[in-house]
Amino acid sequence: MTDRRTVLTAALAAIMAPAPVRRALAQGAMSQPMNQVTAYAFSFPALAGDDIRLAAFGGHPMLIVNTASLCGYTPQYAGLQELWTEFSGRGLAMVAVPSNDFGAQEPGGATEIAQTAQHDYGVTFPIAAKAAVIGPNAHPFYRWAAQARPRDVPRWNFHKYLIGRDGYIAEVFPSAVEPTDTRVKTAIARTLAAA
Template identity: 50%
Template sequence: MRQLFLTLCALVFASTAAMAETTAYDFTLTGIDGKPMPLAQFRGHPMLIVNTASECGYTPQYEDLEKLWLAYKDKGLVIIGVPSNDFGGQEPGTSEEIATFCKVNYGVTFPLADKTVVKGDKADPFYKWAGEKAGALGRPKWNFHKYLIGADGRFIDWFSTPTKPMGPKITAAVDKALAAK
């Protein structure tokens, strides 16, 4: 009888742990305005979260990220730019300078986070979680690394720096994520 009880307890614990799986909604970034940006506010919407930099050779991707945002925001996609100075010191500006740069040069209207550490031991908790889900190859190696999160807050996929935001790889993945919501 005791063994049956222990087995049932183990099953209940395992199913409770599975139900309590960590998702992107458990994390909060800081917005470019300095206010908390809980990812839970985007519940029910797929998210493309991209670490960005203003002085990088890939900085023109802001233009395609804005195009993707405009093409998909009414369908439910959320894009979040996460400025980071982790790679080559290519995001040295203040929050205000970053926001102005993005608006003036690329017309960015999608949400931006404040400058965030995205790699290593000091990485933001969201980036630690996403990097764990993506595996060693899927962790940011440079600016404009992209994570796709499902409408349920679960990790879907990652896209390396050179992957174009309006390219078929990302748009197909976004279409699939939107169809699943």
């Protein structure tokens, strides 16, 4: 039997939680205790269309990658698309998060970002609207990730967070690690195989 103090503490935690967490709780999207926020609590405005709600991918591994159109790593879009083609049918979710934080290498708007990602590299996975990924104005997902893994924050474009089925960061791959690197593919396969 649950005691009154536990119920009151849980209710207070839900009321005091950040807005994305309150929305996730209201939608029943959080599988962890209320005091443990997961990646599924966040959403990104989409480059086009409806918001990208990570709760929609609950229970599925996700690869979240900050991207840029004018970076030396921009050709990694092709490798990301290859991963998407190989693993999305098995349950992998992927979101590109364009950012102008590093070297001002994402100066354009939605049209220019879509031109690079979708037309030049054939990207078919979801792309968020341009967002900050570092600093005080960072998107809430990136602030959460920085708290969870302070030594593994993005230091440049094409930094990759692999989120496990439990909604927590499973692996982090810096910009220089190609999406098709064996380490990335092995980590994705491992998270997909996890119950």
